[in-house]
Amino acid sequence: MPDIRALQVHVLKAACSSCSVMELCLPIGMTSPEIERLDTLIVQRLKVKKGAALYRAGDELRSLYAVRIGSFKTSVLSIDGREQVTGFQIPGEMLGLDAISTDLHACNAVALEDSEVCPIHFAHLEKLAHELPSLQHSFNKILSREIVRDHDMLMMLGNMNSDERLAAFLLNLSQRLKTRGYSSTDFVLKMRREEIGSYLGLRLETICRGIAHLRDQALVEISGRDVKILDLEGLKQLIAGCHRPPAC
Known part of the structure; x- marks a missing residue:
C-alpha cells in the first residue's frame, strides 16, 4: 500500500x-x-x-x-x-x-x-x-x-462617472481572466452586486442602472451573475479618458 x-x-x-x-x-x-x-x-x-x-x-x-x-x-x-x-x-x-x-x-x-x-x-x-x-x-x-x-482605484473614483466605473471593472476582470486562460467575454461574477457597488463607491440601484445602460449600448449582457461582453473595444472607448483600466 x-x-x-x-x-x-x-x-x-x-x-x-x-x-x-x-x-x-x-x-x-x-x-x-x-x-x-x-x-x-x-x-x-x-x-x-x-x-x-x-x-x-x-x-x-x-x-x-x-x-x-x-x-x-x-x-x-x-x-x-x-x-x-x-x-x-x-x-x-x-x-x-x-x-x-x-x-x-x-x-x-x-x-x-x-x-x-x-x-x-x-x-x-x-x-x-x-x-x-x-x-x-x-x-x-x-x-x-x-x-x-x-x-x-483613486483615479477611478475621482475621474469616472458611474457607467465608466462599471465598464472599467468589467474590462479589468475580463483582462485578468484572459491572462489566466479563461474566456475574456463570457464569465461568471463571483461577487454580489452590492459588493461591486461597495468597491466602486456606488449604490446598488446605480449598479443596476449602469448594467441597463451598458446593455442598451449593446456593450454587455448580464443575466444574474453571468456576463457576456459583446463589444470589448466599446468598453475600452467608454473609459478612454483614463490612461488604463483600474486594477481590482
Whole structure:
C-alpha cells in the first residue's frame, strides 16, 4: 500500500513548479532550482469554504497567501459597521500584504466561493528572499503592483462617472481572466452586486442602472451573475479618458 504521506508531500512539492498560475505568482522570473526552494515554504494547501474568512482585521501576520483556486474579497468595516470592499482577488494573486507594515491584518479576507490558497510563512519567506535575489525581485514586483492598484482605484473614483466605473471593472476582470486562460467575454461574477457597488463607491440601484445602460449600448449582457461582453473595444472607448483600466 502506498505511503499516503509521501503522496501528499509529492503533490505539495510540485505545488509551484506545476501550478497553472505560477507565472502570475511569486515564482515570476525564478529558475527551476529556485522554485524548488520556494516549494519548501509551502508545507500545505489550505481550503477555504465559501463565506469563510481566511483572516480578519486585527489578526497577527503569520503567512501570505497565494490564491490557487477560487476567489476572495477583502474589506474593512466603517465606524458605523458598514462593509467597504477594498478588492477582489483571483488565482495567481496574493493575500495578506496589508499586514506587513504593522504585523496585523488591516482588513478581512473572505472566500467568494470554495477556494484554495498556498500559505507562505512570512518570516521564512523573508529569510529565503535574502538568499535569492530573484525571489526578492518578484516580491517587490507584487508590492509595486498593489501600489499601482491603489493609484488606479483613486483615479477611478475621482475621474469616472458611474457607467465608466462599471465598464472599467468589467474590462479589468475580463483582462485578468484572459491572462489566466479563461474566456475574456463570457464569465461568471463571483461577487454580489452590492459588493461591486461597495468597491466602486456606488449604490446598488446605480449598479443596476449602469448594467441597463451598458446593455442598451449593446456593450454587455448580464443575466444574474453571468456576463457576456459583446463589444470589448466599446468598453475600452467608454473609459478612454483614463490612461488604463483600474486594477481590482
